[in-house]
Amino acid sequence: MTTQTAAYGDARSVLIGTVLLLTGGVLVGFAAIGLRLSVGDGVGPQATGFWRFFLSLPVILMVFAVRGRLPAKPNLFAILTGVFFGLDIGVWHLSLTMTSVANATFIVNMGSLFVGVLAWVFLKDRPSIFWAIAVALALSGVWFLSAGKSAAGGASDIRGDMLALFAACFLSGYFLCGKLARDTLSALDVLFWATATMACVAFILCLVFREPVMPETLGQLKWPLAIAVCSQVLGQGCIIAGLGRVPPAIAGIMVIVQPVASALISWPVFGEALSVMQFIGGGLILVALLVAQRRPARR
Numbered sequence: 563m564t565t566q567t568a569a570y571g572d573a574r575s576v577l578i579g580t581v582l583l584l585t586g587g588v589l590v591g592f593a594a595i596g597l598r599l600s601v602g603d604g605v606g607p608q609a610t611g612f613w614r615f616f617l618s619l620p621v622i623l624m625v626f627a628v629r630g631r632l633p634a635k636p637n638l639f640a641i642l643t644g645v646f647f648g649l650d651i652g653v654w655h656l657s658l659t660m661t662s663v664a665n666a667t668f669i670v671n672m673g674s675l676f677v678g679v680l681a682w683v684f685l686k687d688r689p690s691i692f693w694a695i696a697v698a699l700a701l702s703g704v705w706f707l708s709a710g711k712s713a714a715g716g717a718s719d720i721r722g723d724m725l726a727l728f729a730a731c732f733l734s735g736y737f738l739c740g741k742l743a744r745d746t747l748s749a750l751d752v753l754f755w756a757t758a759t760m761a762c763v764a765f766i767l768c769l770v771f772r773e774p775v776m777p778e779t780l781g782q783l784k785w786p787l788a789i790a791v792c793s794q795v796l797g798q799g800c801i802i803a804g805l806g807r808v809p810p811a812i813a814g815i816m817v818i819v820q821p822v823a824s825a826l827i828s829w830p831v832f833g834e835a836l837s838v839m840q841f842i843g844g845g846l847i848l849v850a851l852l853v854a855q856r857r858p859a860r861r
Contacts, residue, residue, distance in 0.1 A: 576807060579805075579806070579807025582804030586798065586803075587823065588819060589800065590797035590798065591793075591824040592792050593789050594828070595827050596610075596788055596789035596792075598828075600786055604778065604782055605785070605786060607656055609773050609774065611651045611760075612764035613783055614789045614793070615648070618757050619757060619761065622757060623754070626754070633750075633754045633755065634747060637747060640751070640752045640759075641755060641759050642739040643752060644757065645763055646732045646736040647756065648759065648762070648763025648764055648767075649732040652767040653732065657669075661722025661723050664824065664825035666722060666723075666726045667820060667824040668703075668821040671821050696853040703844065703850065706840065706843030737805070743756070
């Protein structure tokens with residue numbers, strides 16, 4: 563067993579964490595689809611973000627009720643996890659209204675690639691050479707996806723791409739703070755306090771962008787509700803649970819499966835077909851997932 567594995571539990575624990583992260587990444591990938599459908603139904607991008615978080619809270623509280631306890635007292639990092647992710651979602655939702663689902667989701671997830679650097683600087687958790695190789699492969703995959711968008715004929719706007727890149731900066735902070743929050747709190751506690759904070763951030767963004775929070779009809783909340791259950795409760799729950807079992811450098815790579823899922827789902831739903839170059843890009847990112855799990859042998 564390597565030193566890095568020992569620091570985060572045995573190999574079985576790391577495997578469970580990896581499965582949780584991959585599952586969470588696929589579930590969160592539905593959020594981009596749901597946002598497009600929600601905006602098309604008349605709910606603004608920031609309001610969709612607010613209802614995604616707000617509607618998740620009763621579901622999380624029901625889980626606490628089943629367990630017979632109340633949420634534990636939050637720590638600073640649980641709150642910061644919510645602040646960073648709330649800002650990430652707010653900016654990313656704007657980008658999704660300007661560029662293709664594939665572009666917005668792949669670019670924003672570049673933030674997860676650099677979690678290893680932040681963990682090295684702040685946690686003294688030095689990533690392995692395999693992480694560096696995985697980052698290079700994933701970045702190459704992102705380049706292929708971006709270069710192949712014109713061949714695919716998907717809608718694209720440089721402003722949307724730049725907003726997604728800006729959102730990626732907040733995503734890095736989300737992963738790092740989520741890992742630190744899990745050091746003293748359970749995944750469920752972090753999920754509750756982070757989601758409550760996200761709802762507050764999203765409400766403030768609605769005021770900033772002057773978006774009406776209340777929809778005209780309750781039927782318009784069907785897509786925000788679907789995002790809340792699928793992406794926020796189940797997806798984020800799996801990710802936060804996985805962060806406590808897997809080194810953060812590897813966790814950042816694992817969750818980049820999200821844009822692969824989003825790109826594949828958006829093809830039949832929105833007609834955003836993938837070109838050959840975009841398929842190559844997605845394949846490179848999947849290879850990066852495998853390489854990220856490798857660890858150098860140590861004495």
